[in-house]
Amino acid sequence: MYAKCGVMETAREIFDSMSERSVPSWNSMIMGYGLHGHGEKALELFMDMERSGPKPNETTFICVLSSCAHGGLVLEGWWCFDRMVRFYNIEPMAEHFGCMMDLLGRAGLLKDSENLLTNLQGKVSHALWGTLLSASRTQNNSKLGEFVGRKLIEMKPTEVGPYVLLSNIYATEGRWDDVEKVREMMKDNGVEKDIGLSLVGSNEIEPCPVAEGNVLSQRSGVMLTLLGEIGLHMKKPSEESSHREGGLLAIQ
Template identity: 50%
Template sequence: MHITPTPRPNFSYSHFSRQMRKLILSLLEASFNRCTDLRVLHGHTIVLGIIRDSFVASRLVEFCFKSGRGDPHYARVVFHSLDLPDVYTWNAMIIGHAERDSPNSGVSYYFQMLARRVPPDNYTFALVVKACMMGSCEDNELGRKIHGQILKQGMEDLVVVRNSLMNMYCKMGQFEDARLLFNKSLILDLVSWNSMISAYGKQGDVESARELFDKMPQRSLVSWSAMIDGYVKSGSFVEALRLFSEMQALGVKPDVVTLVTVLKACANLGALDQGRWVHLYINRIKIGWERNVVLGTALVDMYAKCGCIDVAFELFDGIHVKDAILWNAMIGGLAMHGHGREALEIFSRMRRHGMMLNETTFLTVISACAHSGMVAEGVEIFESMKREYGIEPKIEHYGCLADLLGRAGLVHEAEEVLCNMPMKPLVSQWGALMAACKTHNNVEVGERVGKRLILIEPLDGGRYVLLSNIYAAAGRWEDARETRRAMEERGAKKETGCSVIELDGTIHEFIVGDTTHPQSREIYEMLSELKRELKTVGAE
């Protein structure tokens, strides 16, 4: 039986009005959302004769890369079936490969586009820079080559292109080049400012980030969040909370990202009142922390680190879907406060639930054992990392094992761990062992470790002071005096002591000898009074 083929519609899609074009594109998108086979959608465009239209072709290529049904291979099939793909379709291939398949392939399509003599537009350059940044951030020459082509085309001053270049240089760690582009720009938008502030914050340069933040002609929520996040990443938790208070005073409403960052600051400071306020705010605006594992984890971490273990447990059990980060946060909070047995119970529950154990899991649970004096359990868990789970211990795990042994008074064994580990120990790990020697009055290992630390950090006065104290506790007064004398001769300085407390929701920071606190006179008078009272009872 002969079947007459359905004739292709005798029209050119380009003749349609703009409204009709939008309608057909909307129908295509609706069709895409309904069907599970890109080939069906492709077939519709061929039957209708509209695949030849550049806008339809580029839209179909975009559909091929969309999440959930992404099919980069079929995107290439569609693309290479086109006679003359235009700049929009090339752009779709560049960004599609960059985001879903292979960033380097995205860059490759850009060079193919040039070889086919298709003129790039401003979005092409922005997209290829993004692809270059995502796939070849270590290949600085490639990024500079693309930048050179942008200069030749006279497109560097376009905001979208310049922002992409700044992000690329920041990703490469070339902040001076990024800042030069920023300073040269005649037109800056919020993305430009936010990108530089975020980049400085991530590398710990909060001074430069704050300088730009204070100069911004206007700020968005992203600006505030980037600056607060920068403070948290650099350990400036007090400044992070101060800026959050300023943000609230100006009526800027925080989002989930901001709240998670603020909760991290509260957790690290032990600022329970501020953390509780954030929790109440979350409940008031009904974000639903029970179903948001990132926000729920931040709350659990904050309460656990602030010592509210019962509240942390209640929240932990209330979160519907738990990931490894949440389990680790609960174990870490228990570890901080010496609840070793409870931490091991959570660790056991984690394994029973079939959760994937990672490096952080082992680090937190060994730390819990260290803070609770459970040496045998901690050593067994350390040894099980590689034996049962195929996880190679890293420098942090060896340091935690040494800390576990040192806290228990097994300083010789701890020293052996640090000397025999497959990587060079950190200075802080030697310092922890030296503190353990002071606690357990082990002069032999303490002297050996102390001299090693003084060789590594000859200007750190804290090392001399601790070694001197170890000598003094053992009655070796001449060695103690000689150590103090060496400290003075070398000009070594002990790090200034600092403490932080929260009172009625306000964070107060105190530094030795500092008189900047508004109530410093009253504080010092009270300290003097306490000193006098201690003398009268013979307690000083």
């Protein structure tokens, strides 16, 4: 629980005080370090587990590889993956390949990530293609992103995620005609993007849900009044700050 919440010092104190540490206990600590930006500590703990703890299992290596991905530890990730296969004779599952693809994608090694995917042959899943698409979007590789996005749409034409990411790739490059084509594809396939909700409230009224510019509450008048009052307290940024912060409005 403490590890999931990021309170790693307390989690480690409890872990160290345990008379017997099970595999899930080790896995939880390793994953906790990885999720909260302590990839090297996660790797150190894994090595401690090899020296004095129980034998690592498939889940252990998912935790370790995920930690390497979050910490940008490419060489260490490959070392762990190779050790899992050669030393522990664990056959990699889709989750392990997904972690490796995420690791390579975060490091900008999209070609390596793509090669890993194409060499899997029958083991390739929709989720793994999705990992490559997300990496393409993050690294601004529109050519690969377009290819993978269309591949995903062919595999599952009713899933909204690939449409959104593909549309974002086109929008980033100013390819508005292609953005419109993606919307038409969604319409033809009966796919609708879920409406995002945000809660807006004050001390006097209950939160009002707002979605994509549409007010979904009978108290819209009150909310708009509050927004108007906020606007009165806003000032135009100075020329210097507008260049520095991209023209964001400052609130006094």
